[in-house]
Amino acid sequence: MEKRAPERLGLPSRGQRVCAMPGRNSGGHVAVALTSIVIVTAPTASAGPPAPCPAAGDAALICAVNAARRERARPPLKLHADLARAARRHARDMVRRRYFSHVSPRGRTMVDRLRAVGYLGQPTRVWAAGEVLAWWAGEGRTAAATVDAWMRSPSHRRVLLGRAYREIGVGIAPGTPIGGPGSTWVSELGST
Numbered sequence: 001m002e003k004r005a006p007e008r009l010g011l012p013s014r015g016q017r018v019c020a021m022p023g024r025n026s027g028g029h030v031a032v033a034l035t036s037i038v039i040v041t042a043p044t045a046s047a048g049p050p051a052p053c054p055a056a057g058d059a060a061l062i063c064a065v066n067a068a069r070r071e072r073a074r075p076p077l078k079l080h081a082d083l084a085r086a087a088r089r090h091a092r093d094m095v096r097r098r099y100f101s102h103v104s105p106r107g108r109t110m111v112d113r114l115r116a117v118g119y120l121g122q123p124t125r126v127w128a129a130g131e132v133l134a135w136w137a138g139e140g141r142t143a144a145a146t147v148d149a150w151m152r153s154p155s156h157r158r159v160l161l162g163r164a165y166r167e168i169g170v171g172i173a174p175g176t177p178i179g180g181p182g183s184t185w186v187s188e189l190g191s192t
Helices: 058-071 081-097 110-116 143-151 154-160
Strands: 017-022 128-137 167-174 182-191
Touching: 058 143, 058 154, 058 167, 058 182, 081 110, 081 128, 081 167, 081 182, 110 128, 110 182, 128 143, 128 154, 143 154, 154 182
Parallel strands: none
Antiparallel strands: 017 128, 128 182, 167 182
């Protein structure tokens, strides 16, 4: 996997940092599938508008991501416990050790984290994975605001709307990678 420095986006909110990274195989051991077939059907007459998303928490972030996908005719992502565990651990680790990156200070990558929780399984299996990060200084940031910031960045939007992904896990940790009040957000997307 190639190493990339986190992107810093000049979005309107002070103290905001966001970063995106699509999964890639390493060492030729795993093939990454970035294609899929999507069947879009028209909603039935009995299908009303989707329920509004909750204001805060993991469920709110998943709902906001799926709302953005629905607006662009992408299928919704389903919660996957292993992806959620990896996302929570990474968010807490960035706050605790004060870094903001897809790669930990000891060189641990997204792929390493997903293998550690058992998501990727066999090294010869075809998979796709992506990760987006954000942190906000201060209090009161919503899932909708976080997804909106990600969607205004081409690299983040590409990950969130990726057709190869079927599952999601999110983690939101109190605090920021630079210390102080705020929150650190991680979304892991994948399919195995």
